[in-house]
Amino acid sequence: MRIEENRTFDEIAVGDTAQIVRICTEDDFYVFASASGNHNPMHLARHDGDGDGAEEAVAPALWVGALISAVIGNILPGAGTLYRAQSLTFKDRAHAGDELVASVTVTEKRPPDGIVMETTVTRKSDGAVILIGEAQVQAPARKMVFDDLEIPGLLVERHRHFDALIARAEPLPPLPTAVVCPEEPMSLGGALLGARHTIITPILVGDPARIRAAAAEIGAPLDGVEIVEAADHATAAHVAVDLVAEGRAAALMKGHLHTDDLLRAALRKEDGLRAGRRFTHVFVMDVPGMAHPLLVTDAAINIAPDLRTKMDICQNAIDLARSIGIEEPKVGVLSAVETVNPDIPSSLDAALLSKMAERGQITGGVVDGPLAMDNAVDIGAARTKGIKSKVAGRAEVLVVPDIDAGNMLAKQLAYISHAEGAGVVMGAKVPIILNSRSDDDMARLASCAVAALHNARLTGQSPAKRAAE
Incomplete structure (x- = not known):
């Protein structure tokens, strides 16, 4: 995986934007359940989590929120960024199979290194807003780029x-x-x-x-x-x-x-x-x-x-x-x-x-x-x-x-x-x-x-x- 060249505080301007597109999968939700310890059946395929007779596979809210961190950590500002705060308000639900667009837009710069961004996740098929929020981060102090960053592969043992x-x-x-x-x-x-x-x-x-x-x-x-x-x-x-x-x-x-x-x-x-x-x-x-x-x-x-x-x-x-x-x-x-x-x-x-x-x-x-x-x-x-x-x-x-x-x-x-x-x-x-x-x-x-x-x-x-x- 290649992380884009990061941007230091001085290189960032109000109005700058970045986004990623990600398709939700059932395996994503199992990985989240394993990592977080949240085994709520509402989020797991083949389960009726609320007793209504239908299988839900609703995307965990914080999994959707984590897509924002992917934009911030990989693109804007990128490598070396650290969170200070993040607010999230959920407007709709995503499900397995949905294609989501996670976006950030810079709204304010707070010297010496603070960046404030508006954050959103929308569903690509109909434009529905899944969440809105605000991120406050510490921009990286040094210019960096990583090529071919090795992340261990994960295999979901689901039969x-x-x-x-x-x-x-x-x-x-x-x-x-x-x-x-x-x-x-x-x-x-x-x-x-x-x-x-x-x-x-x-x-x-x-x-x-x-x-x-x-x-x-x-x-x-x-x-x-x-x-x-x-x-x-x-x-x-x-x-x-x-x-x-x-x-x-x-x-x-x-x-x-x-x-x-x-x-x-x-x-x-x-x-x-x-x-x-x-x-x-x-x-x-x-x-x-x-x-x-x-x-x-x-x-x-x-x-x-x-x-x-x-x-x-x-x-x-x-x-x-x-x-x-x-x-x-x-x-x-x-x-x-x-x-x-x-x-x-x-x-x-x-x-x-x-x-x-x-x-x-x-x-x-x-x-x-x-x-x-x-x-x-x-x-x-x-x-x-x-x-x-x-x-x-x-x-x-x-x-x-x-x-x-x-x-x-x-x-x-x-x-x-x-x-x-x-x-x-x-x-x-x-x-x-x-x-x-x-x-x-x-x-x-x-x-x-x-x-x-x-x-x-x-x-x-x-x-x-x-x-x-």
Whole structure:
């Protein structure tokens, strides 16, 4: 950022003016809430702060006032200026999306260094006055200019993609879901949260005493929630699969049991959930700062997938991406390099998968590879390497070489980039919600939403259709 050359007391004349133009964003208000400690929901997106049934996202008054300080500190008088006083009178309200013009006009000079300015903020679209006031400042004593002033970047950890998925899933009919062994607070709480948002109707399968103890620990009533008794974890998994076979459940959700126990029951030969493809796991990641959800697969089930398995991994991920609203998913098949190297098997698999998609063996999306991680997700890196494709730099799905790479990538996104991850197993007759024991409520709720949206696409019950009904 460049700060304009400042102006000392002697260089300033009565009548001098300066202004900046700034668009209000929801993220600005979250940054202000974090910095100031003012968490008034009137200013935060997705909240009804005054109980009128509408979400407000009103610009905090002092955030609007701070735009005046930006004009004073950056332009007039500029670098080196210090405040002595500022009055503010608010005439109207600004909201997220408004384009605001902050202006200052010098009205008086008070030797040896005092400057008095009239200050205003108006909305550009209609000229409405948001605030008026007066600033009294100490002008800088020395001439200065700063080039390329470095300000640390801020990233707002707001999971807007998951918010959108949940909002799309809530109008759907609740998805009957067999929840296997929700015998501790986190897994039970996630299932009940999905029920409170009307995304799922949980059927709790496991030890009733442990389930009720977990409910008591989190203070959650189980009134109206069906509990199906099962003696142990393996039995509970088979009972849950039976509920699907009987048509009473349309999804499975992992509770407090080993994934192997759940999948062993789902893969049984008689009345199991096989549907012709390999079971594959997909993480739907909401990464702060990314413009779209990022799908990572397979990071949980297939250890060292061969080419045939990777075909199913690609197809399952494309199907899920379409279910959550990505019309033509762009799939980047990852390797250590972006060129085919016979000594790197993952680069050969990636090239073959790309060609298979061109020939219609993988459908519904665009597949390209091999791509290294940087040129899969960053358009600048792709251009630097001279890669020209619809996927490079724009990948929405990342297919990893093996479970090691996938697990590391997903956890790096979660613990370094502060992403939330929804987990779903694909390739079965019904979606299987698969969360880690350490996942929080948002991850579990988003997983329910992803499963519900996928089921809705498979059954032809879109959110738009449901709302119209």
